[in-house]
Amino acid sequence: MTDLTGRTVLLPRSPGRAAGLEALLRHAGAEVTVAPVIERAPADDPEALATAVADVVAGRYTWVVITSVNAVDALAAAARAPLADAPVRWAAVGPATVRALAAAGITAELVPDEATADSLVSAFAAPSGPARVLLPLGDLARPTLRDGLAALGWQPDVVTAYRTVRSDLPDDVARRRYDVVVVTSGSVAREIAAQHGTVTPVVAIGRPSAEAAHAAGLTVAAVADHPTDAAIAAAVTTACEGAP
Template sequence: MQHPDAPAGVLEGRRVLITRSADRARPLASLLSSLGAEPLLLPLIDFERAADQPALDTALDSLAAGAFDWLVVSSITTVRVLVEKAAERGTTPAKLVPAGTRVATIGPSSRRILEAVGIPVALAPMDIQSAEGLVDLWTAALERVLLPQADIAAPSLRDGLAAKGAAVTDVVAYHTVDFPARDGLRLDAELPSAVGVSNHAAPRQLSPSQTRGELDAGTIDAVVAASPSAARRIAATLLPLGDCRFIAIGRPTAAEAAVLGIPVAATAQVPTPDGIVAALGTVFANEGNIR
């Protein structure tokens, strides 16, 4: 198979470490396998339910009652929270959002997942697929916004919307933790499978010690970090990377890696499997060393 953003054969035989759990890594792993690469897994971060469930429930009750003009969903993990909360209430995710409330998100991937669970999206950036891109598009001044996010979410989205005149209510929807999450607290609501995910065998999952051995042997070609928190975990547990190239998903992840002293080989401009493959393709094509 040839990918439009990766010349034929450029990923053949490449071993790519994905620092996500198997369920979250599946679309990227499937695409890499179809291009002849070998995806490997080392989950570094996980997600737990918010400790303050009453605050989250109160916010969702207000949402259902029509107290907000907008619901802003900044991650696919937030969609998992909505799916789980809908199940708790014996309803569907779509019915958590009243007809008069519009939904915004940060890019096509989260838009597809939201719409797959029945929540239509009114606003999502196409060019800069990030909090910054959504703020750039925002024109809804003096409107009420509910923003459920991770406990460690940067304040840029909240502050950016507020600077545009929105009245933002932010609430912790989930906690980002080191993998694995604690039993009984892991946020594991099922989301619809990505369209086009093939039936390749599940990728091999490495232990931290196995990963260290592979890095020392120079047998991992690239590691993909999907978030600033993943970059921090890589810095804490995997350095030095040796000849392994660090691929960042998005500018915030690349910026965090730079602060941590991790050289960034490429940044995926679009936070999708296609965008990551394009970044990998650029790195390996420029090396002129197709295996």
């Protein structure tokens, strides 16, 4: 990785989720500020989530589709029996969700080449008969998965697994100038625009985050090739190389 000495990076994630990327950037010489702009909150209807998890364990679903680590955590918290024993197949949107499932003893059988909802839909074949799919999503999720799978002939059930709520940046962090801000979701992009402004260029974790950043008025300097710490760090390097 190129020397990032003297470069300042805002990493708006929780300290636990930011640790790996923070270490890579600091090792390259960057000054990194970690401060989340969103956080997870429980679903408003925990009984709906508990019922969905019970149906998974009872074998009433063919697939469960995972699009975030938060969804894995929420399912595990709602489960009264090990999810790894459930007679269901698991799909995961990308490397982080694959790892989260593996930590719960679950193997993801379907993972798209690109970590997007569109690619996840494309990775599914049409079912041979009636088949239910559970989509445990955040409250702000777009209907891409639901609509795409329904168009293929699946019977998708959406349950809210968690809510995304705002976390305010400290005043000194919000006012400071940075060379790059990393955005890891559309929600993060929108909060960065609202709390920090749109002057600082951003590095996006993937295409959907980049699109959300553009829509929020942010300038996208680079997009990671993959949703991994190493790829995001490489994108930060690319963005800094092109900056004054």
